[in-house]
Amino acid sequence: MAHPKRKTSKQRRNKRRTHYKATAPTVMNCQNCGATVQYHRVCPECGHYKGKLALEKEVSA
């Protein structure tokens, strides 16, 4: 079996990792209370989804 001749240097490793990036989640404001909410999620503040009351507070928490 073929094997690597050299250990991957720190520089090579780090350069490879420059392309590993985290993407920011897309957020919007809740139609009811204005809190910042991720898309397709129930608002954690007020339990509304698409401007309608979906879940009471204690359930959605």
Place this chain on the structure above:
Amino acid sequence: MRHRKNFNHLGRKSGHRKAMLSNMASSLIMHKRIQTTTAKAKALRSFVEPLLTKSKDDSTHSRRIVFSKLQDKEAVTELFRDVSPKIIDRPGGYTRILKTGTRLGDNADMCVIELVDYNENLLAAQEEKGGKSKRRRRGSSKKKEDSPKAVAAPQTDLEKKTPAVEETKEITSEEAAPEAAKAEETVNTNEVIAEDTAVAEEAAEIKAEDKDVSEKNDDQSEETPEEEPKKE
């Protein structure tokens, strides 16, 4: 080969997975709403919905089939006695999955899965909006049969129409009047517009109907795009 054996194993062996889904289905039926991870909820949905459909036919045979899946007689009783009369009119889609964010600890994608007919808040919101929004096109032939009856009323007295419009859309009453005039001109020539007026009068299935109408009369769709934003 694994070809097309495409479902989520949920990291469990078959027996473990079946037992878990069975327990989750019983819990959902007993409590109407359970909190779980999104992956499990989606697996549960395809497990429990056929059982809910089975419950519409209350026979010993279907009870035994459901029991063979649930292995819980309280849940079976609850399903056939209390749940099935509520879901009898719903053609599938008995559950709703609402995503609620991620869990502390493993950052798992969490959600709430519930029986649609037991969420009082959303049911009330739906009624306020006015009935179910129409998502299927195939039923339109049925609607055409109904529509002539509805059309008959606005054709006879058009004046009656304008106050009705003002009641329904208080904010936009000023704009409603020219619309009515427009409708008056074309009402005799085009029945589709008349149907639109009927819809406005009822103010019931406004949104869905409007979409239908706008599809039908592409030429006279001047009114419909104006109306759509108001009704929301």
